[in-house]
Amino acid sequence: MRARTFTESGRRAQIVASTIAVIAEAGYAGASFSRIAKHAGLSSTGMISYHFAGKDDLFAACITEIEQVTGAFMEPRIAAAVGPVAQLRAYVESNVALVGQHPDEVRALIELVRNAAQSPAVNGRLALFEEHFRAGQAAGVFRAFDARTVALALTSGLDAVVATAAAAVPEPAELARLGRELADLYVRATAPVPEGGTT
Amino acid sequence: MRARTFTESGRRAQIVASTIAVIAEAGYAGASFSRIAKHAGLSSTGMISYHFAGKDDLFAACITEIEQVTGAFMEPRIAAAVGPVAQLRAYVESNVALVGQHPDEVRALIELVRNAAQSPAVNGRLALFEEHFRAGQAAGVFRAFDARTVALALTSGLDAVVATAAAAVPEPAELARLGRELADLYVRATAPVPEGGTT
Amino acid sequence: MRARTFTESGRRAQIVASTIAVIAEAGYAGASFSRIAKHAGLSSTGMISYHFAGKDDLFAACITEIEQVTGAFMEPRIAAAVGPVAQLRAYVESNVALVGQHPDEVRALIELVRNAAQSPAVNGRLALFEEHFRAGQAAGVFRAFDARTVALALTSGLDAVVATAAAAVPEPAELARLGRELADLYVRATAPVPEGGTT
Amino acid sequence: MRARTFTESGRRAQIVASTIAVIAEAGYAGASFSRIAKHAGLSSTGMISYHFAGKDDLFAACITEIEQVTGAFMEPRIAAAVGPVAQLRAYVESNVALVGQHPDEVRALIELVRNAAQSPAVNGRLALFEEHFRAGQAAGVFRAFDARTVALALTSGLDAVVATAAAAVPEPAELARLGRELADLYVRATAPVPEGGTT
DNA sequence: TATGAATGAGGATTCATTCAT
DNA sequence: AATGAATGAATCCTCATTCAT
DSSP states (O other): OOOOOSSSOHHHHHHHHHHHHHHHHHTTTTOOHHHHHHHHTOSOTHHHHHHSSSHHHHHHHHHHHHHHHHHHHHHHHHHTSOSHHHHHHHHHHHHHHHHHHOHHHHHHHHHHHHHSTTOHHHHHHHHHHHHHHHHHHHTTSSOSOOHHHHHHHHHHHHHHHHHHHHHTOOOHHHHHHHHHHHHHHHHHHHOOOOSSOOO | OOOOOTTTTTHHHHHHHHHHHHHHHHTTTTOOHHHHHHHHTOSOTHHHHHHSSSHHHHHHHHHHHHHHHHHHHHHHHHHHSOSHHHHHHHHHHHHHHHHHHOHHHHHHHHHHHHHSTTOHHHHHHHHHHHHHHHHHHHHTSSOSOOHHHHHHHHHHHHHHHHHHHHHTOOOHHHHHHHHHHHHHHHHHHHOOOOSSOOO | OOOOOTTTTTHHHHHHHHHHHHHHHHTTTTOOHHHHHHHHTOSOTHHHHHHSSSHHHHHHHHHHHHHHHHHHHHHHHHHTSOSHHHHHHHHHHHHHHHHHHOHHHHHHHHHHHHHSTTOHHHHHHHHHHHHHHHHHHHHTSSOSOOHHHHHHHHHHHHHHHHHHHHHTOOOHHHHHHHHHHHHHHHHHHHOOOOSSOOO | OOOOOSSSOHHHHHHHHHHHHHHHHHTTTTOOHHHHHHHHTOSOTHHHHHHSSSHHHHHHHHHHHHHHHHHHHHHHHHHHSOSHHHHHHHHHHHHHHHHHHOHHHHHHHHHHHHHSTTOHHHHHHHHHHHHHHHHHHHTTSSOSOOHHHHHHHHHHHHHHHHHHHHHTOOOHHHHHHHHHHHHHHHHHHHOOOOSSOOO
C-alpha cells in the first residue's frame, strides 16, 4: 500500500480519505460516522471515535489533508506567476484546473468550508486574499476598493464556479476555458481605473 | 387545493415566520420541527405536520414568503434604474440594503437556496442574471464573457457578502457603502473593453 | 453478508425471542419496537435497529427461527407417515400437538403469516399442500377436487384451530383429541368417492 | 340522494360506508380516521369522533351495516334450502356468491372479524354453525364430530376462500364453481359414515 | 488497536381524540 | 351539525458517542 501521508498513521489516513470521499458524494449533512465507516470498510463507527476526538476533529483533519493535496497542485503554479495580478489569475485558474485532478477533495473542501463553523482554513484564505489585494493596491496594480469585501465576494464566486464544475467534471479544455473566464472577470474587476472613472 | 384564508390562516403564517427565524438563527441543518415548534410556542411538532405536508412544503412556503418580502423592497428600486448596467447596480445595492430591513429573511433565503435541492428560486435568479447579461451584451453595454459562469460567480459573491452582513447587521450607512463597493466591483468586471485590452 | 456467530450473536437471538413472545401476546399490530425492547430488557429501540435492518428484517428472522423450531417437531412425525393420506393426518395432528410444545411460536407464526405481506412461508405451505393433493389425486387416494381451493380452505381452518388452541393451551390429551378430530375432518373431506356419489 | 339506511342519520351512514370502503381497500391497519375522513369528503376527523364514541363504536356500526347487507343476500338463499346439509351447502355457496355482489363489504367484514377483539358477530356465526351441526347430528344427517372444532375450522376456511376471491373478484361462473367446490368439501367432511369406517 | 454492543437523544410523521367556535 | 385547530403520545429510524472485551 504505502499510500499514506506522513502526518498520520495508517488507519487515521484511511478514515480521512473515506470521509473526504463520503462528503464529496453525500454532502456535509450526509457524512455520518456510519456511512464513513462503511466506506472505510470498518465494521463499526467506534473506530472513528477512537481515532478522532469528535466530528470537528475529523473534519479538521480532512481540511488539513485536502489543503496539502490542493497546495501541492496550486502553490507552484501561483509561485510561478510574477506580480499580484498574474498571481490572482494563477490562483483562480489553478483552482479551477484542480477540479480535474482532485474533484473529490475540491467538493469536500467546499462543503466543509461552507458548513464547518468558521474554520481557520476559510478565514486563512480570506485573509490571504485580503492581504494580497492590499499589497497590490499599495503597488498600484489594483484599484482602490474595500479589500475585505472584495476578497469575500471573489473567493465565494470562485467557490461556486468550482463547486459547479466539480459536480460534473468537464473536459480539461473546458475547465481551462472556465478558469480563464473567471480570471478575466476578477482581473478586470480589480484593475486600476485608466483615466476617467466609469459608472 | 382548498382556498386559504387571507393571512394564510394565522397559524400557518406564524409557523412560516418562526421557521424563517429559526433558519436564520440555527441554519438549515438546525431547523428541526421541534425547534421551530418551540419558537412558535406550539406544544408539539404535530401541529406543523398538520399545517404542512412535510418539510419541503414548509420550506417552499418560506421561500414564497421571503420572496414576497424581498421583492417588495428590491423590485421598485431595480425598476427605477435605467439600462442594464444601472439595473445591475440597483440589484446589488438594493440586495445589500435589504439586509438592514429584513436580515432574518435574507439569511434564511440564502440557507434555503443553498440547501433545498435546486429550488426554482435559485435557478430563477441565476437564469435572470444570465439573461440580463446576454441582453446587455447584445446592447453593447457589457463586454463579451460567458454569461452563465459570470452569473454564477457574481450571484454567489453577492450572497456571501449579504450573508456576512446579515450575520452582524451594520449601520445603514456602512451597508450602503458595502453595496456601492460590490456594485462597483461588478460593474467594472462586466464593463466593455475601452480600446486596448488588459493583461 | 458477514458471517454470524453460532447462537446468532446472542442479542440477536434474544431480540428474536422477545419479538416472538410479544407478537404472541399482543398481536402483529401490537408488536412495536418499544414493546419488544422493553420485553428484551433493552434500554432503547435503537438496539433493535442496530441488529436488524428494519421491521421486515426482524420479522423475517422470526419466521426463520419459528420454522426451525416447528420443523424440528413436525417433520420427523410427518416423515414417519406412509402415503399421502397418512401424511395429511400426520401434518394436521403434529401441527396441533405443536401448540403444547411451542404455543408462542405457533401464535406468532400465524400472526406473521397473516400480516407480513405474502411471505414465502405462507405461499410455501400453500403450494406444498396443493402439490400434495395433486400427487395424491394422481395416486387415486384423494378424490377429484380443486387442489388450490381445498389447500387454501384446509390450511386456513387448521390455522384457526391452532390459533384458538394456542390462546389457551389445553392439556396434551385434549390437544391430541383436537388433532384427531381435525385430521378426521380433512381426511374425510378429501377421501375418494366409494361407489355412488353423495350430494 | 336518499341512499341511507333507516337505522342511522345521514352523516353516520356516510361515515360507515366510507369506513367499509377504506377497510376493503387499505385493510384494518390502514383504516385511520384521517383516511376515512378523506374518503368521506370530510374536512376533519373531528366529525367522526363526534358521531362515534370511538373506533370500536365505528367498527361495530360497520359490522351491523355489513351484516344487514349480507343477510339480505344470504338469508333467503339459506332459508330456501331444505334440511341441514342443503342449508350448509347454501350457506357456503351464497357466501362465496356474495363476493360478486358486495366485494367491499365482504372484504371489510373479514378484516373486522379478524382484527376487532372478539366481536359478537364472529362468535355469533361460530355459535350458529356449532348449533347447526349439533342439530344435524341429532337428526343423523351429520356424523359424530366435535361441533365446535369443526365449526371453527370450516368457517375459517370459508373466510379464507372468500377473502382470496374478494381480493380479485372472478367472474360469476367461476365464483359459482368455487362455491360448489367448497360446499362439496364441507358436505363430504361432515357426512355420516356409510358402513365401515375409513382410514 | 480494534470490535461489537449499548446508550439515549433527537429526527419526521401519523394517530385518535378534544375543544372552542 | 360541523369545522379547523390543537394535543400528546406513539411510530420507526439514525445519530454520535461510550465502553467492555
